[in-house]
Amino acid sequence: MSDSWRLACDTYQLAVTASEVESRTDPENEPYRSKYRARELLREVRALLRPREEEDDSSGRRQEETGDRQEGEEDRLLAARLGVIEYKLGVNHTETEEMSAGEEHLVKCGRILERYRLSEDCVSAYIQAQNNLGILWADRGEIIVAQTYLESAESLYFQYMKEIGKPPMDPDDHFLSEEKKLTEQERSKRFERVYTHTLYYLAQVYKHLKQDEKSAQYCHTTLQRQLEYDGYSPVEWAINAATLSQYYLAKQCYMESRHCLAAANIIFSKAEQVVSPETTKENESEQDRIEFLGQKKAEIARCWVKYCLNLLQDSRKSLEDNIGELDVDIQDELKAQRRKEEDEKERGRKKAVLFGSSDIYDSILAVEEKVDCCYPLDFKEAREVFLIGQNYVNEAKEFFQLDGHVTDHIEIIRDHSALFKVLAFFEDDYERRCKMHKRRVDMLEPMCKELNPQYYLLVCRQLQFELADTYYEMMDLKVAIGNKLDELDSHTIKKINTLAQSAIDYYEMFLDSLRSPDKKFPEKLDEDVLRPALVAKFHIARLYGKLICTDQKKQLQNMQTSLNYYLFIVEYCERYEDAIKSVETELELSKEMVALLPTRMERLRARLTSF
Structure with a gap:
């Protein structure tokens, strides 16, 4: 090793230490001090690699000028090393919020490595530069440009694995002595993590482009690979898995949703057991760490609440008749159908995309077995799902308390209320059902x-x-x-x-x-309150009709009030025809009552005057 090369390697290592270690303790008034020092050291390495300024960014251009002369190993290695320095400088600039300069270096890295991008010396650095360009453009809101860079990185990974397949050099490997270089196993793991990052960023890009199914597929693959190659932080992984569960929930894929949530529980428990850099930031107290973990645990609990609530609500939709009550015939039919499908349940599990190796899968399975992924078909089964949902409600409320988290707390309470509401559907005893609704009133x-x-x-x-x-x-x-x-x-x-x-x-x-400050009701209702307002009017009209009254004068008064509310709905829809589609059923019934009530009221008046 020449003195110049030894100096380049030592300087590179100093730059890495400054950027990744010393920067953690930079003072608040100089947050990028160590990053700036790392930048100067990287420039020194570049100068040592390319002593003559008139030489171009890589040996590649020189070789283009000499025709088809065979590329030499020294030229490729020089290009690889220069490419790594440009990549590191690009990352350094983006980390110090100098995006344009960061882009310039990352593009330069790609240009230097372009002709060698399929070699084991260059492929990892090239893909990482493309990844970072993808992130940079996504941060600028240019999602299509970001997509281009990231899909280019994905394509190169597949091409390299198909044509070469050998674990490539990690960028840092270029500046290590032979005895310190990574093993093939570690190189492979690091390269796979680079590709996992590509998938992770693509998942976010596809989400921005409203390609939800593709985004979910990439997210699921990312999570699976993070477990496989041990390249993840437990809290972030658990939150991402819980978030993915909500996509499957919306698609009514309850087995997959439950699996994501069970995996989130298991992986999150690792974060609670160990102190990691992720949960212990510089100058952060143990109390801060406990609060951080408490919040994330509560967020996962809320996803479980949504799972239980959606499972019960979808089950209700499959069981109710045309007036919203439980249809016993449908219930018997679905129970018979389920018995036939019991033997296919395990086969369904095997079709689902699962997480983890055997060492954690048993733990995930143990969590899954506590809650079903099939629709509950009677009160007993519904209650089991309800109780699990209620436990997670209590867990979520431990962090999201009314004092400090008003909106979150109320949403959790409303979900709790909704759990009682849907459980009441399965209860055939009216008194007990009424008590469940009373519980809702007591909490709301x-x-x-x-x-x-x-x-x-x-x-x-x-x-x-x-x-x-x-x-x-x-x-x-x-x-x-x-x-x-x-x-x-x-x-x-x-x-x-x-x-x-x-x-x-x-x-x-x-x-x-909905009234204005001067107490006037709006002439025209806003779209977001149109249906609720007209439904409220309709329900009030019906409620006045249901009041039991022995005083016939009071009864007549109630009927007039009821008629006034029905008339409001009919007249409003006559004035604003676009409102009709929002309350078609209520409008039809209101018209009927507007036609019937005056006759009933006349009869009542006649009886009153006859006395």
Whole structure:
């Protein structure tokens, strides 16, 4: 090893140390001090590699000028080393937020290595330069340009593996002595990690391009490869797996969604057991680390809540009849169908894309076995899913508390309420069903009263509407219970009326929130509140019709109020025909009631005047 080459290698190692180690302790007022030092050292290496400035970026151009002369090994090695330096300078500039300079060096790296990109000396550095150019252009919002660079990197990986296949040199290997160079096994692992990064960035690019299925495929492959080549941080991996589960959830692929969530649990547990650079930043206290892990654990728990809720809701859709009640015939049919398919369940599992090697798969399977991925078909099965969802609700609330995380906390509580709502569908005892809805009221009502609409208007509206719907359902259940009695007793009548009035009050609160500061109701409703507002009007109209009243004058008053609300819907849709498609069913029923109620009211008036 010549003195010049030894100096180049030593200087390169100093640059790596400055950039990757010393930079962690840079002072706040000089955050890039070590990065700048690394940059100067890399420039010194480049000068040692290319002593004569008039020489071009690589030996490649010189060889083009001499025709078809065979490329020499020395020329290729020089190009590879210069390419690595340009790549490192490109990364250095982007890390110090000098994007244009970073792009210039990365492009230069590609130009230097272009003719040698399929050689084991150059392929890894070339792909990494393409990856970084992809990231750089994605950060600029130029997603198509980013896609071009990343797909080029992907294509080169496949071409190299097909034509060469030998583990290539890692960029750092070029500046190490023979005894310090990486083993073939380590080279292979590092190269595969480089390609995994390509897939990771492509997954994000395809997501930006709204190619969701392709994005999910790339994300799943990335996660699988990260496990295989041990190139991941447990927290980030777990969050990405939990996020991917929500894509499968939207596609109703419950087996895949559950598998992602189970894997997220297992991998996340590794982060809780060990202190890693990812969770222990410089000058970070143990309390900060605990809070960071608590937040990520709660985020995964929320994904589990969505899984349980969606599974129950989709099951409900498959079982309900045309009035929203459980259809026993469909239930029996689906149970018989499931028994036939039990033996195919394991075959379905094998078709699913699975994570991990045998050392963690058993742990993942143990988590999966605690919750089914098939639709629950009766109350017992639904309750099992509900209880798991409820456990994760409690886990999520440990971090996302009302004090400090208002919006997140309320969304979790609303999911909890939705779990009770869908569980009630499977319950055939009306009294018990009513108690489940009462649990919903008990968790939603305090928040609705506590929140200031001035700051949380949208959230308040959501809570008001949900509380109104809940009281409405409870009233319907009490009416159904009363209908089974020979005669309605005063207690039942009072309960029905109280529930109906509570529903009316919350619907009115919601409608009042739409009024202008001078208390006027909008002439034309905004698109986002059009259907909720008209449905609220419709429900209030029906509720006034359901109030049980012995005083016939009061009854007539209620009928007039009911008619007024029905008329509002009909007249609004006459004025704004584009609203019709939002409330077709409600409008049809409103028209019927507008035609019927005046006649009923006349009869009641006639009876009143006859006394």
